[in-house]
Amino acid sequence: xxxxxxxxxxxxxxxxxxxxxxxxxxxxxxxxxxxxxxxxxxxxxxxxxxxxxxxxxxxxxxxxxxxxxxxxxxxxxxxxxxxxxxxxxxxxxxxxxxxxxxxxxxxxxxxxxxxxxxxxxxxxxxxxxxxxxxxxxxxxxxxxxxxxxxxxxxxxxxxxxxxxxxxxxxxxxxxxxxxxxxxxxxxxxxxxxxxxxxxxxxxxxxxxxxxxxxxxxxxxxxxxxxxxxxxxxxxxxxxxxxxxxxxxxxxxxxxxxxxxxxxxxxxxxxxxxxxxxxxxxxxxxxxxxxxxxxxxxxxxxxxxxxxxxxxxxxxxxxxxxxxxxxxxxxxxxxxxxxxxxxxxxxxxxxxxxxxxxxxxxxxxxxxxxxxxxxxxxxxxxxxxxxxxxxxxxxxxxxxxxxxxxxxxxxxxxxxxxxxxxxxxxxxxxxxxxxxxxxxxxxxxxxxxxxxxxxxxx
Amino acid sequence: xxxxxxxxxxxxxxxxxxxxxxxxxxxxxxxxxxxxxxxxxxxxxxxxxxxxxxxxxxxxxxxxxxxxxxxxxxxxxxxxxxxxxxxxxxxxxxxxxxxxxxxxxxxxxxxxxxxxxxxxxxxxxxxxxxxxxxxxxxxxxxxxxxxxxxxxxxxxxxxxxxxxxxxxxxxxxxxxxxxxxxxxxxxxxxxxxxxxxxxxxxxxxxxxxxxxxxxxxxxxxxxxxxxxxxxxxxxxxxxxxxxxxxxxxxxxxxxxxxxxxxxxxxxxxxxxxxxxxxxxxxxxxxxxxxxxxxxxxxxxxxxxxxxxxxxxxxxxxxxxxxxxxxxxxxxxxxxxxxxxxxxxxxxxxxxxxxxxxxxxxxxxxxxxxxxxxxxxxxxxxxxxxxxxxxxxxxxxxxxxxxxxxxxxxxxxxxxxxxxxxxxxxxxxxxxxxxxxxxxxxxxxxxxxxxxxxxxxx
Numbered sequence: 030x031x032x033x034x035x036x037x038x039x040x041x042x043x044x045x046x047x048x049x050x051x052x053x054x055x056x057x058x059x060x061x062x063x064x065x066x067x068x069x070x071x072x073x074x075x076x077x078x079x080x081x082x083x084x085x086x087x088x089x090x091x092x093x094x095x096x097x098x099x100x101x102x103x104x105x106x107x108x109x110x111x112x113x114x115x116x117x118x119x120x121x122x123x124x125x126x127x128x129x130x131x132x133x134x135x136x137x138x139x140x141x142x143x144x145x146x147x148x149x150x151x152x153x154x155x156x157x158x159x160x161x162x163x164x165x166x167x168x169x170x171x172x173x174x175x176x177x178x179x180x181x182x183x184x185x186x187x188x189x190x191x192x193x194x195x196x197x198x199x200x201x202x203x204x205x206x207x208x209x210x211x212x213x214x215x216x217x218x219x220x221x222x223x224x225x226x227x228x229x230x231x232x233x234x235x236x237x238x239x240x241x242x243x244x245x246x247x248x249x250x251x252x253x254x255x256x257x258x259x260x261x262x263x264x265x266x267x268x269x270x271x272x273x274x275x276x277x278x279x280x281x282x283x284x285x286x287x288x289x290x291x292x293x294x295x296x297x298x299x300x301x302x303x304x305x306x307x308x309x310x311x312x313x314x315x316x317x318x319x320x321x322x323x324x325x326x327x328x329x330x331x332x333x334x335x336x337x338x339x340x341x342x343x344x345x346x347x348x349x350x351x352x353x354x355x356x357x358x359x360x361x362x363x364x365x366x367x368x369x370x371x372x373x374x375x376x377x378x379x380x381x382x383x384x385x386x387x388x389x390x391x392x393x394x395x396x397x398x399x400x401x402x403x404x405x406x407x408x409x410x411x412x413x414x415x416x417x418x419x420x421x422x423x424x425x426x427x428x429x430x431x432x433x434x435x436x437x438x439x440x441x442x443x444x445x446x447x448x449x450x451x452x453x454x455x456x457x458x459x460x461x462x463x464x465x466x467x468x469x470x471x472x473x474x475x476x477x478x479x480x481x482x483x484x485x486x
Numbered sequence: 487x488x489x490x491x492x493x494x495x496x497x498x499x500x501x502x503x504x505x506x507x508x509x510x511x512x513x514x515x516x517x518x519x520x521x522x523x524x525x526x527x528x529x530x531x532x533x534x535x536x537x538x539x540x541x542x543x544x545x546x547x548x549x550x551x552x553x554x555x556x557x558x559x560x561x562x563x564x565x566x567x568x569x570x571x572x573x574x575x576x577x578x579x580x581x582x583x584x585x586x587x588x589x590x591x592x593x594x595x596x597x598x599x600x601x602x603x604x605x606x607x608x609x610x611x612x613x614x615x616x617x618x619x620x621x622x623x624x625x626x627x628x629x630x631x632x633x634x635x636x637x638x639x640x641x642x643x644x645x646x647x648x649x650x651x652x653x654x655x656x657x658x659x660x661x662x663x664x665x666x667x668x669x670x671x672x673x674x675x676x677x678x679x680x681x682x683x684x685x686x687x688x689x690x691x692x693x694x695x696x697x698x699x700x701x702x703x704x705x706x707x708x709x710x711x712x713x714x715x716x717x718x719x720x721x722x723x724x725x726x727x728x729x730x731x732x733x734x735x736x737x738x739x740x741x742x743x744x745x746x747x748x749x750x751x752x753x754x755x756x757x758x759x760x761x762x763x764x765x766x767x768x769x770x771x772x773x774x775x776x777x778x779x780x781x782x783x784x785x786x787x788x789x790x791x792x793x794x795x796x797x798x799x800x801x802x803x804x805x806x807x808x809x810x811x812x813x814x815x816x817x818x819x820x821x822x823x824x825x826x827x828x829x830x831x832x833x834x835x836x837x838x839x840x841x842x843x844x845x846x847x848x849x850x851x852x853x854x855x856x857x858x859x860x861x862x863x864x865x866x867x868x869x870x871x872x873x874x875x876x877x878x879x880x881x882x883x884x885x886x887x888x889x890x891x892x893x894x895x896x897x898x899x900x901x902x903x904x905x906x907x908x909x910x911x912x913x914x915x916x917x918x919x920x921x922x923x924x925x926x927x928x929x930x931x932x933x934x935x936x937x938x939x940x941x942x943x
Contacts, residue, residue, distance in 0.1 A: 133725045134830045134861075156731055178674040189672055192649065207919045213828045214860035215646055216897040217635040217685045218904060218915050219924050219942065224681035228674045245731030268590045274613055274702030314771065371670045373591045403671035404591075440673040447675060458675050462664045466931075467676050473930050474923075485676065 032072050032115070035093055039075060039117070042085030047123070049074040058100065058120065059112045062165075064366050064414075065424065066108025066449045071098070074118040080198065080206065080237045086119055087235065088204035096482045099231035101141065101173025104165035106367055107448025109177065109230040113482050119235065121172045128238070130155050135243045136195065136212055141172025141236050148241075157243040160187035163444070164352055172236050178228030180444030182279045182351070185402030186312075187244070189444060191227045198238035199226055202475045212240045225470070230446055231481040233474040250278045251316035252344035255327035256303035256334040260284055260385070260397075263305035264378035266330035267401045270309065270323055271374060277323065278312040280402030281351050284381070287396040287409075290357035297350045300334065307332075307401065308347055354398040354407075361394055361411040364420075366427045370434030371443030374404035383433045384408045391422040395430075405443035428454075447485045455485060489529050489572070492550055496532060496574070499542030504580070506531040515557065515577065516569045519622075521823055521871075522881065523565025523906045528555070531575040537655065537663065537694045543576055544692065545661035553939045556688035558598065558630025561622035563824055564905025566634065566687040570939050576692065578629045585695070587612050592700045593652065593669055598629025598693050605698075614700040617644035620901070621809055629693050635685030637901030639736045639808070642859030643769075644701070646901060648684045655695035656683055659932045669697045682927070687903055688938040690931040707735045708773035709801035712784040713760035713791040717741055717842070717854075720762035721835035723787035724858045727766065727780055728831060734780065735769040737859030738808050741838070744853040744866075747814035754807045757791065762838075764789075764858065765804055811855040811864075818851055818868040821877075823884045827891030828900030831861035840890045841865045848879040852887075862900035885911075904942050912942060 039048050049055055050073055060068035072095070077083045090097045096116040103110050112118055125142035132155045139148060145159075145166040152159050162181035163169055169179070175197075180189045196210030210216070210223035226233055257263040263282055270280065283291070283306045288299045299306065307327065311319040317337070324335040338344040359365045372380050381397060384406075388395040399406035408430050412423040431441045431454050441447075441454045456464050468486055496505050506512055507530055517525035529552070534540045547554045553573040560567050569575055582599035589612045596605060602616075602623040609616050619638035620626055626636070632654075637646045653667030667673070667680035683690055714720040720739055727737065740748070740763045745756045756763060764784065768776040774794070781792040795801040816822045829837050838854060841863075845852040856863040865887050869880040888898045888911050898904075898911045913921050925943055 131830075131832065132729045133832045135728065136830075178678075180672055184672060189674075191678070201919075201923075205919050207923055208917065209920065211828075211897050213830055213862075213896050213900065215637055215641060215828050215857075215862050215900040217646075217901060218897045218899050218908075219912055219920070220686055220690075220927055221635075221648070221681045221684065222920075222923060222927070224678045227678065229677055233677075245733065271592065272589045276702065371668075371672050373588075373593075373670055375588065375590045400672075405670075405672050439670055440668050440675050442675050443670065443672040444674055451675075455676055460665065462658075462662050463666065463676070463679075466658075466664055466679060469930055470677055470679070470927075473926055 035095055036073055038089045038093065039073065039086065043075060043077060043082050047076045047078065047082065058118045061103040061105040061108060061110040063106050063108040063448065063450050064364060066111055068111035069114030069116065071112040071118040072115045074120060076120050076123045078123045080200065083200045083235055083237050084204040084206060086117060087200050087202060090117055090479050091203045091477060094477060094479065096479050098481050099235050101170035102168045104169040105173060105177060105448065106445045107450040109446050109448030109484055111449060122170065124237065127151050132157060134212065137241045137243055139171055139239055139241060141170060141239065143171045145169050145171060145174060152243055153246060156246050158246040159193065159241065159243055161190040161193060164355065171239060175227050175236050175239060176230050177446040180405065182281060182400065184400060185280050186276055186278045191224060193242045194223055194227050194239055195242050196240035197223050197226055197236050199234035200237055201234050202477065202480050207234065210240065230448065230484050232471060232485055233480065247312035248314065249341045250310040250312040250344060251320060251338055251341065252308055252310040252347045253320045253324055253335065253337040254347055255307045255324065255332040256300050257305040257307065257331060258333055260305040260381040261378045262331040263307045264381060266307055266327045266332065267374060267377060269326040269330055271402065273326060275319065275323055277309045277402060279308065279310045281308040282399040282401035283351060283354060284397040286394060287354050287358060287398045290361050290396055291350050291353050294357040294360050295353055299350055308351055310344065351398065355409065358396040358409040358411055362413050364412055364414040366410040366423055368408045368427055368430050369442045369445040370408065370430055370439055371403065371405040372434055372437045372439030376437040376439065377401060377404050379437055380406060380433060384430055387426050387429050391426040393422055393426055395426065403443065449484055452485055492552055493530055495546045495550065496530065496543065500532060500534060500539050504533045504535065504539065515575045518560040518562035518565060518567040520563050520565040520905060520907050521821060523568055525568035526571030526573065528569040528575040529572045531577060533577050533580045535580045537657065540657045540692055540694050541661040541663060543574060544657050544659060547574055547936050548660045548934060551934060551936065553936050555938050556692050558627035559625045561626040562630065562634060562905065563902045564907040566903050566905030566941055568906060579627065581694065584608050589614060591669065594698045594700055596628055596696055596698060598627060598696065600628045602626050602628060602631060609700055610703060613703050615703040616650065616698065616700055618647040618650060621812065628696060632684050632693055632696060633687050634903040637862065639738060639857065641857060642737050643733050643735045648681060650699045651680055651684050651696055652699050653697040654680050654683055654693050656691035656693055658691050659934065659937050664691065667697065685903065687905065687941050689928060689942055690937065704769035705771065706798045707767040707769040707801060708777060708795055708798065709765055709767040709804045710777045710781055710792065710794040711804055712764045712789040713757050714762040714764065714788060715790055717762040717838040718835045719788040720764045721838060723764055723784045723789065724831060724834060726783040726787055728859065730783055732776065732780055734766045734859060736765065736767045738765040739856040739858035740808060740811060741854040743851060744811050744815060744855045747818050747853055748807050748810050751814040751817050752810055756807055765808055767801065808855065812866065815853040815866040815868055819870050821869055821871040823867040823880055825865045825884055825887050826899045826902040827865065827887055827896055828860065828862040829891055829894045829896030833894040833896065834858060834861050836894055837863055837890060841887055844883050844886050848883040850879055850883055852883065860900065906941055909942055
């Protein structure tokens with residue numbers, strides 16, 4: 030099959046402006062934001078605007094046996110959207126309509142290319158709230174969020190993207206259109222195929238429409254910062270807060286390395302003497318009372334300083350510091366590998382201890398920021414990519430952190446997905462029966478193996 | 487294959503007391519609580535106590551090509567647990583251990599035979615809450631709840647069983663053991679097979695262990711009762727409450743027929759002049775304030791009377807009335823068919839109008855109680871099973887209600903499942919592509935078709 034034949038066939042069902050063929054342009058669609066993930070060279074990039082156009086793309090790909098790599102904003106951190114050689118990159122970014130927002134049914138119906146922040150703002154205007162808030166929320170798309178079951182800061186109270194997907198329209202590998210799920214609050218008619226697609230990284234079908242659940246808009250959250258003399262004490266505070274029945278709207282941890290990196294990058298004035306900074310927030314009717322209770326628990330766990338924000342402006346500043354963490358760690362040595370290990374929150378302290386040990390063993394700087402309330406950590410290996418030995422050590426330490434996560438009863442990925450970055454590790458986490466059944470599901474939905482090949486497995 | 491050979495093979499891996507062969511005993515395992523659902527005669531009933539014993543049963547069934555029907559407490563309402571002829575009934579009721587409760591990780595690890603109420607009470611002692619509360623909660627098992635993705639009164643705030651299942655151990659049709667999901671708060675490693683099993687009515691595998699998410703125990707709820715001169719006005723109140731951003735812990739509707747039936751059965755002193763009674767509850771820090779706000783919305787929607795309960799005892803009495811609804815409706819004419827149609831809550835009024843029209847058309851009494859906040863209604867056809875013409879009209883009206891639910895953008899089952907009762911309707915709801923993919927999933931996990939045959943499809 031020649032590239033020109035592929036392009037001709039695609040143009041039979043797509044307008045010319047939806048088919049990008051200039052290699053200087055298409056190369057910019059080759060990869061997402063993950064380090065060290067191989068990416069191929071796409072044959073062509075298509076930007077459909079309708080479901081019918083997506084069906085045409087998939088029918089063509091099936092007919093010609095061409096791999097298709099679906100993409101949103103390419104903000105992913107696992108290489109899940111990286112191009113395969115000679116593939117069709119299927120960018121959903123032009124399908125960006127918010128079709129419906131209903132405050133009584135508390136749902137939104139959207140196309141996959143809608144940017145998370147655009148949806149968030151649109152539903153806010155109706156007094157509603159779409160909680161999932163990955164740190165790339167100003168750029169990333171709902172389709173990408175669905176593909177990775179993306180998380181964010183909100184998850185400790187509101188859960189991940191998966192909890193908000195009620196129904197999907199999916200174009201299957203052969204171009205047929207499948208509708209899953211519902212637009213009702215409840216529904217148990219048949220198998221839950223909706224959730225099978227959520228987090229499937231575009232490997233089972235192309236999501237072209239989603240019915241999303243919304244929440245009432247909560248009050249603005251108020252944040253507290255607590256400093257600790259050790260990461261272990263901060264983790265102890267996390268356990269006390271969760272065992273105490275509290276429902277913080279976020280519960281985040283930044284280790285010393287991360288705090289200093291953020292100060293270096295943005296002069297935020299965070300306390301440099303701290304070993305671990307814990308941020309807790311509440312969006313309840315009386316957040317000050319909740320923060321006082323949580324502050325007392327932090328003190329009981331040995332916090333050296335507890336500072337509740339006075340207002341939402343001060344709260345926003347603390348959150349901004351947290352949101353800068355990954356960028357700040359990237360600035361330390363130029364390159365980072367961002368891990369995403371999630372452990373039972375009772376084992377969070379063990380994980381942080383282990384990461385420190387691993388950093389020492391490999392002579393590396395590894396900063397940790399974490400969605401501590403979920404036990405979901407982002408140990409971030411800082412290294413100089415131009416130094417081959419340091420790069421090798423970075424990759425080895427990265428793997429050792431995942432091994433530790435599994436050993437502690439955790440998972441190799443809490444919210445970033447498997448992509449190409451962790452596919453060898455997926456097999457280890459799933460075990461032989463799990464892997465076999467997952468491969469069988471892939472085979473069922475994509476018998477020709479054309480959907481995002483080389484990812485997950 | 488002879489029955490005695492099957493029994494011999496089962497006894498090779500099960501103790502004698504775990505294998506019931508007396509037909510007088512086994513017949514009592516033939517069906518669940520649904521009316522009008524055919525049930526076969528089991529060859530044998532097994533009551534394993536270990537995962538290995540379940541694996542032995544499934545290996546034997548695969549080897550001998552014998553159908554297996556998994557059962558919990560048989561409180562289901564769709565015939566999903568009804569025996570097939572010459573099947574092995576696999577009762578999980580003896581696997582009833584609560585293995586672990588962890589207040590920090592907020593999880594429970596349980597075997598499938600644990601009774602819902604037993605789990606609820608056990609976690610309460612740790613200051614925790616397991617929300618799913620189907621009306622059979624004193625009897626039904628967690629395994630059965632998982633099989634049907636069971637709901638209850640709590641769902642408007644807390645969601646259905648599916649939201650609480652983090653991970654499963656499942657014995658596959660051929661006896662292999664599959665572990666799905668996680669025990670962490672988050673995790674996106676691979677496809678979500680956990681949710682595929684939830685609601686699959688035992689047709690894909692046998693759940694032998696579950697990791698369940700728990701919530702902090704909320705304050706006791708306070709209930710308000712509001713009377714309306716029409717069902718439409720009550721539905722309007724529901725819409726105003728949900729659009730107003732309120733988060734009631736229950737929002738239930740009983741129509742006139744149901745109110746009167748409950749009074750007839752239990753002399754509860756409910757207001758007989760009402761056309762629709764709405765119950766709203768809050769388990770928030772200040773439930774009286776929330777009830778006042780919701781009471782005002784009820785009045786704005788035309789409530790003729792709004793009565794907030796003074797205390798939890800009064801609240802409990804109102805809930806008891808609601809919980810008696812189905813029994814009370816059964817007493818009306820001796821037999822009921824309980825429907826489970828869920829519509830977008832904006833269409834709830836249309837559904838109730840339609841049910842009244844259908845009742846008139848067929849000359850039948852149809853009482854409606856509803857999880858109104860979810861749009862999930864239980865139109866309950868009351869009839870005399872000894873009157874063939876009335877029974878025929880009952881079935882026709884039942885079908886007509888499902889057709890109306892689909893027409894209004896709803897589903898044929900919000901929480902009871904498909905079983906044998908609604909399998910013709912499932913195809914209609916899913917459409918040809920959906921049905922084909924669902925059948926393919928079934929074929930993948932159960933290539934010999936031995937798991938709960940004749941259900942769902």
